[in-house]
Amino acid sequence: MKRIPIILLGFLLLHVPTPATHAQQTPPQQNYRNCINGYTSCDLSQLNAAERARIQEASHQRNYNSCLHGYSSCNLSKLDKTEIASISKARHPNVTADSNQTPSTASRTTPRYYTNKDGVKVQSPTHYDSPPSGATAQCGDGTYSFSLNHRGTCSHHGGVARWLN
DSSP, X not given: OOHHHHHHHHHHHHTSOOHHHHTSOOHHHHHHHHXXXXXXXXXXXXXXXXXXXXXXXXXXXXXHHHHHTTOXXXXXXXXXXXXXXXXXXXXXXXXXXXXXXXXXXXXXXXXXXXXXXXXXXXXXXXXXXXXXXXXXEEETTSEEEOOSSSTTTTTTTTSEEEEOO
């Protein structure tokens, strides 16, 4: 008989509301969070005008960042001329507007590098007009990977579209 009260007491303690339970977001708060983060579960019709304006600003900033980093989700048509110019300058720092220089016709972005699991410095996936020397795979987003290992190649770039070696 003593087991039943102890089990019942344990069950009640597990289900007593705590401050963390009360801190859960209400459905309107959850919807706003989904919208601000660009999730598909966002319902704009449930937002007021001020919230919709903040959502639009956040969406614009996400698009700008996508363009700045050369991601395939970039939509340049949603950016103004000064934003496009700043992205171009950031991606091609050695090119000035008043010079006749143009960025390399082979590479459309400034290459970045990472250190792989073996401690070797490797060029990150980069956009090129044609397969560059040393590339091992073409990624789903059109970038070319220089990965020395198959595992993890083109992660965050749509996976491997085709192997080049």
